[in-house]
Amino acid sequence: MVITTKTIGDVEVVALGGRIDAVTSYDLDTHLKQLLADGHTKMVADMAGVHYISSSGLRVLLGVYKECQKVAQGELKLAAVQPEVAQILDVTGFSKLLKSYETVETAIENF
Amino acid sequence: MEKLNVDALFLGPKSENELFFKEMLHYLIDDFMEWRKGYHSEDHPAITADDQIQTSFQQTLLDTRLALVELAGRLQDKSMPWFSTRYLGHMTTDTLMAANLGYMLTLLYNPNNCAYEGSPVTTEMELEVGKRLAVFLGYDPERSWGHIASGGTIANYEGLWLARNLKAFPLAVAEIEPDWVQGLDTWQLLNLPSERILDLVEKAIRSNRFAAIRSASAGQKGLAAFKPGKVLVPQSKHYSWLKAVDILGIGQENLIFIPVTDEYRMDTGVLSRKLAELQQQKEHVLAVVGIIGTTEEGAVDDIHRIVEIRKAFEQKGLSFYFHIDAAYGGFVRSLYLNTDFSFSSQTELQQNLQNLNLMDARLEYPSEEVYRAFAAMPEADSITIDPHKMGYIPYATGAIAVKDKRILDLISFFAHYVFEKKEVHPLLGSYIMEGSKAGATVAAVWTALQVIPLHQRGYGQIVARGIEKALQLYHALENSHPIDTGQHRYIVRALTKPDINIVDFAFCEIGDTNLEHMNSLNQTLFEFFSYKTGRIYTNDFITSKTSLDQENYGDIPEHFTRRFGIPQSEWERVGSVYVLRSCIMTPFLNSNQPFDEFFSRFMNIMKEKLSAITQKNE
Numbered sequence: 001m002v003i004t005t006k007t008i009g010d011v012e013v014v015a016l017g018g019r020i021d022a023v024t025s026y027d028l029d030t031h032l033k034q035l036l037a038d039g040h041t042k043m044v045a046d047m048a049g050v051h052y053i054s055s056s057g058l059r060v061l062l063g064v065y066k067e068c069q070k071v072a073q074g075e076l077k078l079a080a081v082q083p084e085v086a087q088i089l090d091v092t093g094f095s096k097l098l099k100s101y102e103t104v105e106t107a108i109e110n111f
Numbered sequence: 112m113e114k115l116n117v118d119a120l121f122l123g124p125k126s127e128n129e130l131f132f133k134e135m136l137h138y139l140i141d142d143f144m145e146w147r148k149g150y151h152s153e154d155h156p157a158i159t160a161d162d163q164i165q166t167s168f169q170q171t172l173l174d175t176r177l178a179l180v181e182l183a184g185r186l187q188d189k190s191m192p193w194f195s196t197r198y199l200g201h202m203t204t205d206t207l208m209a210a211n212l213g214y215m216l217t218l219l220y221n222p223n224n225c226a227y228e229g230s231p232v233t234t235e236m237e238l239e240v241g242k243r244l245a246v247f248l249g250y251d252p253e254r255s256w257g258h259i260a261s262g263g264t265i266a267n268y269e270g271l272w273l274a275r276n277l278k279a280f281p282l283a284v285a286e287i288e289p290d291w292v293q294g295l296d297t298w299q300l301l302n303l304p305s306e307r308i309l310d311l312v313e314k315a316i317r318s319n320r321f322a323a324i325r326s327a328s329a330g331q332k333g334l335a336a337f338k339p340g341k342v343l344v345p346q347s348k349h350y351s352w353l354k355a356v357d358i359l360g361i362g363q364e365n366l367i368f369i370p371v372t373d374e375y376r377m378d379t380g381v382l383s384r385k386l387a388e389l390q391q392q393k394e395h396v397l398a399v400v401g402i403i404g405t406t407e408e409g410a411v412d413d414i415h416r417i418v419e420i421r422k423a424f425e426q427k428g429l430s431f432y433f434h435i436d437a438a439y440g441g442f443v444r445s446l447y448l449n450t451d452f453s454f455s456s457q458t459e460l461q462q463n464l465q466n467l468n469l470m471d472a473r474l475e476y477p478s479e480e481v482y483r484a485f486a487a488m489p490e491a492d493s494i495t496i497d498p499h500k501m502g503y504i505p506y507a508t509g510a511i512a513v514k515d516k517r518i519l520d521l522i523s524f525f526a527h528y529v530f531e532k533k534e535v536h537p538l539l540g541s542y543i544m545e546g547s548k549a550g551a552t553v554a555a556v557w558t559a560l561q562v563i564p565l566h567q568r569g570y571g572q573i574v575a576r577g578i579e580k581a582l583q584l585y586h587a588l589e590n591s592h593p594i595d596t597g598q599h600r601y602i603v604r605a606l607t608k609p610d611i612n613i614v615d616f617a618f619c620e621i622g623d624t625n626l627e628h629m630n631s632l633n634q635t636l637f638e639f640f641s642y643k644t645g646r647i648y649t650n651d652f653i654t655s656k657t658s659l660d661q662e663n664y665g666d667i668p669e670h671f672t673r674r675f676g677i678p679q680s681e682w683e684r685v686g687s688v689y690v691l692r693s694c695i696m697t698p699f700l701n702s703n704q705p706f707d708e709f710f711s712r713f714m715n716i717m718k719e720k721l722s723a724i725t726q727k728n729e
Contacts (some may be wrong), residue, residue: 021187022187022188022648023648023649024186024514025184025188026188028648053178054183054184054187055181055182055183055184055186056183056187056188057184058180058183058184059180059184059188060179061175061283062180079255091176092176092177092179092180093172093173093176093177093180094177094180096173097173097177
């Protein structure tokens with residue numbers, strides 16, 4: 001899985017590419033937890049390059065979401081979610097939890 | 112008869128049979144949903160559409176989804192990939208689709224096999240399965256009985272419970288109906304053969320004296336009525352026997368460990384001498400336990416010799432209950448059974464193994480002793496066999512079969528609130544140690560046995576795959592060249608030639624005669640190949656381990672360490688050897704790849720880890 005990060009204002013945009021599964025979720029978890037440790041609690045996960053996410057990956061997102069929520073105005077948002085992933089988010093209830101936007105820019109604007 | 116296709120029985124290491132599994136699962140779930148709806152369809156729904164749109168309702172569903180995803184995620188992160196051919200560790204592998212689906216369906220019906228009224232379908236199934244297993248193990252279908260327990264441990268407890276109450280019965284007869292055993296002294300009463308005791312049980316029932324006699328027996332009076340006697344097990348025993356004698360009041364000091372041979376089988380010469388010694392001391396023997404498939408080595412005890420020894424001692428006035436712990440190796444018997452369930456002659460067996468393409472003839476399997484051990488199984492009073500091991504059924508399913516069902520009256524217990532004595536329905540809960548237990552696990556076994564016969568063309572095919580690979584692995588290890596990591600050279604050797612499908616092996620640095628170093632090396636290797644180091648899901652190879660120590664095995668393991676050039680003084684100083692243990696249960700080890708390729712990859716992985724260990728030490 002490819003993970004790249006850029007900062008736009010006070011928001012960390014994390015672009016993901018590939019599957020988020022039991023193999024790659026560990027690296028994602030490490031990366032996002034490092035961002036949290038560095039004090040970043042406004043994050044947008046750019047999901048344009050992700051076509052599959054497993055429960056292992058969802059756990060990571062949920063964990064980071066909860067940590068971000070602990071800080072005022074902190075939040076993990078999703079952007080550019082692909083249809084296959086959107087279906088998974090719906091079935092698992094994650095679509096009710098994690099706000100999702102069509103583009104990264106819209107996600108940032110809504111902080 | 113078309114041969115069963117093993118590849119169609121499992122989901123597969125890469126979920127190859129995903130479509131079939133999902134199709135059947137969806138069908139079964141849909142079918143169950145309709146069953147619910149159809150029960151008095153005129154009844155109004157308990158949960159309405161208005162209820163379902165309530166915020167609290169939706170929130171509760173959301174909480175449920177999140178909990179399930181959390182569960183799924185945790186399982187993905189840390190579960191053992193049993194299904195993979197890279198997993199060669201404990202006695203677990205992929206499980207049968209028929210069993211999994213049967214279990215998943217039946218848990219929705221949630222039957223409790225404690226009493227018939229809670230499980231009309233699965234209680235009947237349990238008795239059917241119990242009977243099938245008993246017949247499979249060689250028992251007379253009219254006289255035998257069997258049932259599913261939650262594991263081999265409970266099955267072993269039940270075996271010893273039966274033994275205790277059986278041996279105690281004649282003393283109670285002597286107290287209540289002395290005429291029936293006139294002329295027999297205490298020693299003779301304690302050494303009546305099982306068949307004779309059961310004849311007394313039958314006589315007591317027919318004479319309506321059973322309740323009175325039982326009230327004087329160990330089950331009612333406890334061990335005040337009966338000095339329990341000795342239980343003889345091989346040193347290679349499962350730890351459940353230590354618990355069993357404790358729980359049943361026999362006491363661990365009455366558990367005698369018989370040493371093992373170089374093949375890690377019970378030394379029957381020592382057994383015979385021990386029995387003679389106990390007879391001399393007038394110490395009666397409650398039971399002898401033989402093992403088919405020891406937990407650590409997969410050894411098959413010489414069951415036929417134990418049977419011969421029992422017959423010989425019965426001629427001299429000493430008898431004992433004989434139980435076989437075949438929790439692990441029991442299902443291997445399927446390899447020896449023709450399609451009419453007759454036991455193959457040795458010639459027939461070799462022909463069938465070749466004609467059915469089950470085993471490479473060069474492996475010369477089975478040995479004479481192993482063949483005779485499996486042939487002698489029906490001579491035992493009871494046998495433990497675990498479907499959740501080489502039955503390829505999910506946990507938790509053990510089983511016990513008894514040769515003569517009259518013995519069940521010695522442990523039967525009636526709790527009137529659970530079932531009615533006068534009902535014609537099977538009184539399962541009366542004859543078993545456990546109370547409430549899942550009918551779903553029984554359904555899993557039942558469904559599997561509907562698809563896979565317990566003979567060579569059925570289960571025999573599955574178990575043969577693992578045994579063949581184990582023997583090939585054994586030979587490959589024994590003939591392997593040293594592994595050179597640059598500055599160090601290592602050698603690997605197997606503990607014993609497998610009797611079934613377990614290969615224990617260890618590495619040693621050539622020239623290093625320190626046994627502690629060897630143990631540390633193998634322990635570090637295990638840590639690389641287990642949950643202890645890094646993430647299991649990304650591990651190249653996963654195995655298990657065991658330690659063979661002097662306290663439990665005497666000096667037999669020294670014969671192994673000696674092969675590495677380690678002197679006897681080291682064994683005496685350190686007293687244990689750490690080995691890696693691979694149960695080759697997967698049926699897919701050489702699918703789509705020749706064994707040599709697998710072994711080459713295996714040795715490359717070992718070399719990589721040995722290099723890492725070498726670098727770390729420097």
